[in-house]
Amino acid sequence: MRDPNEAFENLRPLDLLAIAAHPDDVEQTCGGTLIRSAEQGYRTGVLDLTAGDMGSRGNPELRVEESKAAGDQMLLAWRANLRWPDARLENTTPARMTLAGVIRRLKPRTVILPYWTGRHPDHYRASEIGYEACFLAGLKKLEEDTPPHRPFKILYSSLYANVTPSFVVDISRQFERRMAALFCYSSQYGDSAEASELFPAQREVEERIAAVARFYGNLIGVKYGEPFVVKEGIETDDVVSMAVRSI
Numbered sequence: 001m002r003d004p005n006e007a008f009e010n011l012r013p014l015d016l017l018a019i020a021a022h023p024d025d026v027e028q029t030c031g032g033t034l035i036r037s038a039e040q041g042y043r044t045g046v047l048d049l050t051a052g053d054m055g056s057r058g059n060p061e062l063r064v065e066e067s068k069a070a071g072d073q074m075l076l077a078w079r080a081n082l083r084w085p086d087a088r089l090e091n092t093t094p095a096r097m098t099l100a101g102v103i104r105r106l107k108p109r110t111v112i113l114p115y116w117t118g119r120h121p122d123h124y125r126a127s128e129i130g131y132e133a134c135f136l137a138g139l140k141k142l143e144e145d146t147p148p149h150r151p152f153k154i155l156y157s158s159l160y161a162n163v164t165p166s167f168v169v170d171i172s173r174q175f176e177r178r179m180a181a182l183f184c185y186s187s188q189y190g191d192s193a194e195a196s197e198l199f200p201a202q203r204e205v206e207e208r209i210a211a212v213a214r215f216y217g218n219l220i221g222v223k224y225g226e227p228f229v230v231k232e233g234i235e236t237d238d239v240v241s242m243a244v245r246s247i
């Protein structure tokens with residue numbers, strides 16, 4: 001997103017916004033939930049913080065192009081890339097302020113962030129910057145030209161961490177579409193010779209991703225699932241009609 005204002009012209013508020021460190025992160029963590037939400041009639045969006053310019057394969061322009069195609073697969077209403085430096089994400093005041101400004105313009109009710117611990121520093125930094133930006137976005141005096149907006153709900157995509165999810169979304173019907181979105185990144189997942197020792201073949205990726213989704217689906221008795229963590233408790237007002245069989 002070279003000129004942030006360009007991306008916000010005539011934009012209607014989003015219901016659900018996923019913020020991720022790299023293009024192709026959401027396709028592996030919460031893409032099924034984004035697809036399912038769009039099918040339910042919600043306006044969904046993705047903001048990628050970097051273009052993956054430190055990746056061994058492809059280049060940033062190509063990654064952003066591929067991410068647009070993947071976004072179409074996921075039925076997104078909006079997707080943009082802040083082009084921050086890959087593998088060097090830092091939680092600075094300008095970073096938080098920029099992201100808070102984006103959140104004020106997009107006005108999402110719910111935000112999906114990466115889980116707050118993980119192997120890749122960009123993932124947990126994106127989580128921290130995202131959380132703090134959501135808070136800042138609600139401050140009245142932050143910017144003069146945008147009204148305050150603090151998202152109501154923050155969900156964490158926990159795929160990379162060994163944690164018990166707070167809840168799992170059934171993505172059985174969205175799984176194939178999510179896989180198609182991931183394979184829009186042909187620079188990353190094609191069976192090319194470039195850096196092939198680092199990158200598993202497409203078949204291997206498919207099997208690994210299916211196994212993870214099957215594991216989480218199994219927790220709620222469905223074929224494929226996506227796990228999420230929330231920091232607050234989950235309320236139910238009807239214990240009789242609760243989902244997921246216990247015995």
Ligand SMILES: [Zn+2]
Binds near residue numbers: 123
């Ligand atoms: Zn990533």
